[in-house]
Amino acid sequence: xxxxxxxxxxxxxxxxxxxxxxxxxxxxxxxxxxxxxxxxxxxxxxxxxxxxxxxxxxxxxxxxxxxxxxxxxxxxxxxxxxxxxxxxxxxxxxxxxxxxxxxxxxxxxxxxxxxxxxxxxxxxxxxxxxxxxxxxxxxxxxxxxxxxxxxxxxxxxxxxxxxxxxxxxxxxxxxxxxxxxxxxxxxxxxxxxxxxxxxxxxxxxxxxxxxxxxxxxxxxxxxxxxxxxxxxxxxxxxxxxxxxxxxxxxxxxxxxxxxxxxxxxxxxxxxxxxxxxxxxxxxxxxxxxxxxxxxxxxxxxxxxxxxxxxxxxxxxxxxxxxxxxxxxxxxxxxxxxxxxxxxxxxxxxxxxxxxxxxxxxxxxxxxxxxxxxxxxxxxxxxxxxxxxxxxxxxxxxxxxxxxxxxxxxxxxxxxxxxxxxxxxxxxxxxxxxxxxxxxxxxxxxxxxxxxxxxxxxxxxxxxxxxxxxxxxxxxxxxxxxxxxxxxxxxxxxxxxxxx
Amino acid sequence: xxxxxxxxxxxxxxxxxxxxxxxxxxxxxxxxxxxxxxxxxxxxxxxxxxxxxxxxxxxxxxxxxxxxxxxxxxxxxxxxxxxxxxxxxxxxxxxxxxxxxxxxxxxxxxxxxxxxxxxxxxxxxxxxxxxxxxxxxxxxxxxxxxxxxxxxxxxxxxxxxxxxxxxxxxxxxxxxxxxxxxxxxxxxxxxxxxxxxxxxxxxxxxxxxxxxxxxxxxxxxxxxxxxxxxxxxxxxxxxxxxxxxxxxxxxxxxxxxxxxxxxxxxxxxxxxxxxxxxxxxxxxxxxxxx
Numbered sequence: 074x075x076x077x078x079x080x081x082x083x084x085x086x087x088x089x090x091x092x093x094x095x096x097x098x099x100x101x102x103x104x105x106x107x108x109x110x111x112x113x114x115x116x117x118x119x120x121x122x123x124x125x126x127x128x129x130x131x132x133x134x135x136x137x138x139x140x141x142x143x144x145x146x147x148x149x150x151x152x153x154x155x156x157x158x159x160x161x162x163x164x165x166x167x168x169x170x171x172x173x174x175x176x177x178x179x180x181x182x183x184x185x186x187x188x189x190x191x192x193x194x195x196x197x198x199x200x201x202x203x204x205x206x207x208x209x210x211x212x213x214x215x216x217x218x219x220x221x222x223x224x225x226x227x228x229x230x231x232x233x234x235x236x237x238x239x240x241x242x243x244x245x246x247x248x249x250x251x252x253x254x255x256x257x258x259x260x261x262x263x264x265x266x267x268x269x270x271x272x273x274x275x276x277x278x279x280x281x282x283x284x285x286x287x288x289x290x291x292x293x294x295x296x297x298x299x300x301x302x303x304x305x306x307x308x309x310x311x312x313x314x315x316x317x318x319x320x321x322x323x324x325x326x327x328x329x330x331x332x333x334x335x336x337x338x339x340x341x342x343x344x345x346x347x348x349x350x351x352x353x354x355x356x357x358x359x360x361x362x363x364x365x366x367x368x369x370x371x372x373x374x375x376x377x378x379x380x381x382x383x384x385x386x387x388x389x390x391x392x393x394x395x396x397x398x399x400x401x402x403x404x405x406x407x408x409x410x411x412x413x414x415x416x417x418x419x420x421x422x423x424x425x426x427x428x429x430x431x432x433x434x435x436x437x438x439x440x441x442x443x444x445x446x447x448x449x450x451x452x453x454x455x456x457x458x459x460x461x462x463x464x465x466x467x468x469x470x471x472x473x474x475x476x477x478x479x480x481x482x483x484x485x486x487x488x489x490x491x492x493x494x495x496x497x498x499x500x501x502x503x504x505x506x507x508x509x510x511x512x513x514x515x516x517x518x519x520x521x522x523x524x525x526x527x528x529x530x531x532x533x534x535x536x537x538x539x540x541x542x543x544x545x546x547x548x549x550x551x552x553x554x555x556x557x558x559x560x561x562x563x564x565x566x567x568x569x570x571x572x
Numbered sequence: 573x574x575x576x577x578x579x580x581x582x583x584x585x586x587x588x589x590x591x592x593x594x595x596x597x598x599x600x601x602x603x604x605x606x607x608x609x610x611x612x613x614x615x616x617x618x619x620x621x622x623x624x625x626x627x628x629x630x631x632x633x634x635x636x637x638x639x640x641x642x643x644x645x646x647x648x649x650x651x652x653x654x655x656x657x658x659x660x661x662x663x664x665x666x667x668x669x670x671x672x673x674x675x676x677x678x679x680x681x682x683x684x685x686x687x688x689x690x691x692x693x694x695x696x697x698x699x700x701x702x703x704x705x706x707x708x709x710x711x712x713x714x715x716x717x718x719x720x721x722x723x724x725x726x727x728x729x730x731x732x733x734x735x736x737x738x739x740x741x742x743x744x745x746x747x748x749x750x751x752x753x754x755x756x757x758x759x760x761x762x763x764x765x766x767x768x769x770x771x772x773x774x775x776x777x778x779x780x781x782x783x784x785x786x787x788x789x790x791x792x793x794x795x796x797x798x799x800x801x802x803x804x805x806x807x808x809x810x811x812x813x814x815x816x817x818x819x820x821x822x823x824x825x826x827x828x829x830x831x832x833x834x835x836x837x838x839x840x841x842x843x844x845x846x847x848x849x850x851x852x853x854x855x856x857x858x859x860x861x862x
Contacts, residue, residue, distance in 0.1 A: 119793070122642055145791045145792075149804065150787065150800075150803045150804060151788065154784075158697060158698055158788055162698065162702060164705060
């Protein structure tokens with residue numbers, strides 16, 4: 074009897090389990106649009122905390138654009154994996170934020186996303202933006218989405234104005250001036266504590282990687298190309314084979330051998346370098362225009378008398394700034410879910426509306442009297458920056474906006490405003506990377522390894538572990554390992570697109 | 573246990589205790605550090621230095637992480653998938669392990685080979701995603717529990733454990749009128765409590781730590797377990813912090829990161845002492861029995 078009861082329990086619980094499973098699978102996503110309201114599902118990156126559903130910012134966006142938003146936040150820790158899974162399984166919302174990387178560009182090449190290039194001219198805000206934003210996301214000359222705009226060029230020198238004045242220095246432009254300035258900052262005790270504890274410049278281990286590379290930024294100001302140079306005959310030369318770029322390496326080599334540069338830069342973590350700058354023992358750095366203000370804030374905590382200023386990273390040959398991609402992702406429209414061109418147009422006009430004055434102000438400044446308040450004619454002031462970071466920034470960082478477009482000016486510290494203005498001005502002098510949108514299968518396959526090879530060789534050269542011949546040998550190795558092929562593929566694709 | 577210890581013995585004891593104490597301290601200090609930092613005021617931490625006891629006690633970090641219900645809700649999700657998931661794991665694993673442990677079961681070898689095969693070769697992320705999706709499990713918490721319901725390794729160890737239980741017990745039970753299900757639930761499982769305790773710990777910790785599946789299978793952020801948040805807040809903050817040239821990303825202060833670690837680690841640490849005594853007997857108990 075008892076046994077039978079227990080058996081019944083076992084059977085029942087198994088059945089309950091199975092029905093539970095089935096019940097869990099029931100829900101379906103088919104919701105129809107009600108009363109002209111458009112359903113927009115978006116997959117975008119999580120920024121900080123995920124805002125709660127139906128929060129005020131989202132409500133305002135929905136009300137203005139007449140949509141019902143369904144936002145899927147993807148944590149950065151697995152962003153690309155998730156996007157890859159989504160692309161592979163065609164399981165995508167109507168708008169997906171993707172990065173310009175080999176998986177995505179090959180998906181674009183394979184018609185996974187709608188091409189929007191020819192349609193863009195019909196949207197007043199999107200078409201008003203600098204053409205370069207769109208050129209930088211082209212794949213085989215076609216545009217497959219709307220960029221999440223970011224500055225095209227922003228490299229500046231961030232320096233200790235008080236030290237520079239004390240030592241009678243000016244912002245350097247040529248390799249020799251850079252050497253002299255760094256040497257003076259390191260050796261003549263600008264902080265006046267009688268100890269030899271200051272640096273002119275500090276490097277950390279990723280100094281020559283990615284579009285944020287210190288060497289590229291400095292090299293461009295000396296006249297080197299931005300990553301790749303197109304020769305007159307249409308062939309491609311990597312930056313590290315140009316004499317102008319070598320000036321940077323020679324400068325660093327000289328600084329290193331004279332112990333004017335931190336000797337452990339090859340393994341120095343960027344976090345540590347950051348702390349050194351904050352504690353006020355380093356004289357200058359190459360950074361982003363907008364960083365000047367935050368640098369000043371952090372420095373003031375440790376050194377109340379410290380004064381930070383910024384200046385464009387300008388060379389003797391005129392203004393040259395290394396251009397960047399100009400976006401922090403692309404909002405693309407998958408063909409699997411966006412069924413008709415009609416729907417595509419609706420989605421584009423949704424994004425376009427987000428750049429109208431009312432929405433641009435919401436995204437960049439927040440809600441009046443909650444995040445910002447008026448400060449004079451067409452100028453506003455942040456009143457609750459923490460709340461802005463938590464409630465508004467997650468939306469702003471993922472949707473199209475351009476600082477200074479359709480938005481009231483922000484009252485800021487002098488340095489903060491200078492940074493904003495400078496970033497704008499620098500865009501005029503941006504030197505683009507000509508290979509940015511070119512297609513090289515070899516680079517897609519082995520680019521990361523090849524880049525690393527050269528990055529390591531540069532470190533060895535600066536540290537004096539290899540001489541000029543050794544460096545030439547490393548370039549030779551790079552060329553044989555696939556470098557030459559990349560050069561050829563770029564040249565070929567460049568020729569094809571120029572036609 | 574005589575009193576007549578030689579000097580050699582005593583020195584050995586002292587060195588031994590000293591060494592173990594040292595290892596103990598080294599293991600515990602990071603936890604104390606994390607706990608201390610989470611209770612210290614942010615500007616005290618910003619000054620730098622190593623903190624083992626908060627000089628300026630502050631609950632600011634905890635106030636911040638509890639200012640929204642995100643973390644509490646995700647803790648609930650984690651507890652749910654850990655409890656339910658572990659129960660499912662134990663049920664399914666023993667239901668499969670028991671038959672496989674019976675030598676008279678026909679077709680046992682091919683099935684075991686099949687299990688072994690999955691240990692060596694996996695389908696990969698995207699095919700697995702297709703399976704989960706076509707079963708309509710995406711965006712449900714089942715997607716975190718069912719695909720991992722049986723771990724091949726644990727299954728094989730449990731099978732060996734069951735195998736070590738004498739066949740005579742089963743025969744006796746059958747003579748007394750027990751059927752196969754009865755044998756499993758009334759004879760075999762009660763005899764396997766140490767193994768079950770061990771595997772529930774294995775499974776529970778795995779569920780507690782699961783984050784990747786959650787990111788891939790679950791779109792609705794309200795269903796994320798606590799580890800997704802932990803990873804986002806702690807690991808990304810570390811990897812991004814110095815890259816000044818990248819757009820200024822929001823970086824959570826150290827105190828908040830530490831508070832989140834404390835918050836998400838303590839529940840599973842509370843479980844450990846209760847299972848530890850079984851754990852000490854070990855998984856391998858079964859293999860040397862008899």
